[in-house]
Amino acid sequence: MSKEKFGIAIHGGAGTILRSKMTAEKEQAYRSALEIALDAGYAVLAKGGTSLAAVECAVIKLENCPLFNAGRGSVFNAKGEHEMDASIMDGKTLHAGAVAAVRNFKNPITLAHKVLLHSDHVLLMGEGAMEFAKPYALDMESDEYFHVDHRYAQWQKIKGSDSFQLDHAKEDKKYLGTVGAVALDMDGNLAAATSTGGMTNKKFGRIGDSPLIGLGNYANNKTCAVSCTGSGEYIMRGVTAYDISCLMEYKGLSLDEAANESVMKRLLDLGGDGGVIAIDAQGNISMPFNCDGMYRGMRNQERREVSIYG
């Protein structure tokens, strides 16, 4: 195994992404947003940076882009607010940090990284996370910053009803949003990061899989780094991210076999839709999804690819 091998994969959500509903212009906007995030993360790795820094950097770019359901483009909850979740994990130490239901942070992933670095805890939520963040002077944004027109329109459609939807909803089917990145650095360390605005019109303090270590996000140098996107409740019940690692560690499956078993079989059997991006300690990358499309990209020394459809 060459120690110098490195690489990164990112996603910007999976779900009902149909060519028929996509204009050439829109598609180009998604592609270039993915490329920007991918190249930013890759540049960190190419300079010898850590996988943790690379996944944070890539996710920041995705959070700053209004197209994805994380950071700036986060969906509206039932109260018309933006409540965001994020998590990050270091595959070398198995240290992790996560935040749930936080508001007004420009980059929730950076806050999660601070929890990883400076807290004895793994998961902080809401006001408490805000309190924790005080000493770090993180970038805050007003509610207007998060007001993105197409998100507002999505919310207006179902506001006041009991329904809620994940991003990319198609009539009765509920879908996803969420962004994530996984990376392997030159030192052979893996890391995973995930960030989301959750579900449009969500109520009752709903928390999905994204801020939950082992469920929506996981990294372990022994096996792989994984970031999930999809119907969060099913991913939680399937403990999907850690299960991929378990299939590799305990059953001896390859990354691709494990990721496919988890997404194309186990998640489907549960009735869940979605996908994952995963990278192993040898730099292999797998990006299976069991729905129409997943905004995704991967880059290593040999390849650079951005794709949307299946």
Place this chain on the structure above:
Amino acid sequence: MELRNLLLICFLITVLSSCSSQKTLQPTLVKSETSSVNKQKTKVDRPMYAMVIHAGAGTILKENITEEEEYYYKRALYAALQSGEVILENGGTALNAVEITIKYLEDIPLFNAGKGAVFTNAGINELDASIMDGNTLNAGAVGGVTNIKNPISAAIEVMKNSNHVMLVGKGAEEFAAKQGLELVEPDYFKTDARWESLQNAKAKEKDTGAILEDNPDWKFGTVGCVALDQFGNIVAGTSTGGMTNKRYNRIGDSPIIGAGTYANNETCGVSCTGHGEYFIRYTVAHDVSAIMEYTGASLEEASQQVVMEKLVKAKGSGGLVALDKDGNISMTFNTPGMYRGYVKPGERFVAIYKEESPE
């Protein structure tokens, strides 16, 4: 002394409840009717039911507990087991048994869940709970709730009557109210012993951060229960008040599916207690199940591997209770003690310290 009074009340409740349901301890074995779907599986004799509980692990040392206290703790554990056993031996479901048992542990002030939960740094009780059904892999959880009398029941409502798995804070409280669950004033949860613990912790605390080391008595309270019913279904549940003096709306492993709680009829059900952050990072509950499923290890081997090897190596202290589809039970912990017990037809066991083991 406050604690004494509380213990006395518990004792009375226990005596009353045991008088009302006298029963014989007849060993019962049923042939497991593995469903036709799994017809290749060999039939095994499994007990009609089995249930295992914990009420926290930590620095629980004989020298720090009076004989009287020990007696009351054990009586409470017996009473909790009995409350669930009544359901199981009368053909009830594992879900019902787990709810009733955990409610009992939440309602008495001895343990760090429901009434008797520890205080946060802000002087309030923030409660977490979760439940998982091993038959359907359905799950429910609540985090950071302050006015729901029985958080385990709220977790069950989330599982049964919402499209979500996990609700937190005010939103979870709103949902519980809508479902008609009993709400209480926040001071319902207050006990003098826990309030004192917070004051001690604060006094000893230098500046920021957790103060786990300073607080050996109430290190990890958490209660949990795993049950196997006559239908072969496994359900696991966990409920906790978290860590004394916790800050920043910290959420531990107890409300996280796969970390503090997991159940799967194909393998096992698990409820954890301990230093929650390690249990999250090591996805402990699911790990036990995965080791069984993917390596063919027994329940005991899998539990030992996770708690005594992985967690010890990572310096994560705590333990878990688990049972598998054949009714085998594991109560594994790497701390000096864990309040624990199990019941099967004709068998009962409760213990506190490490050196106690079933005869």
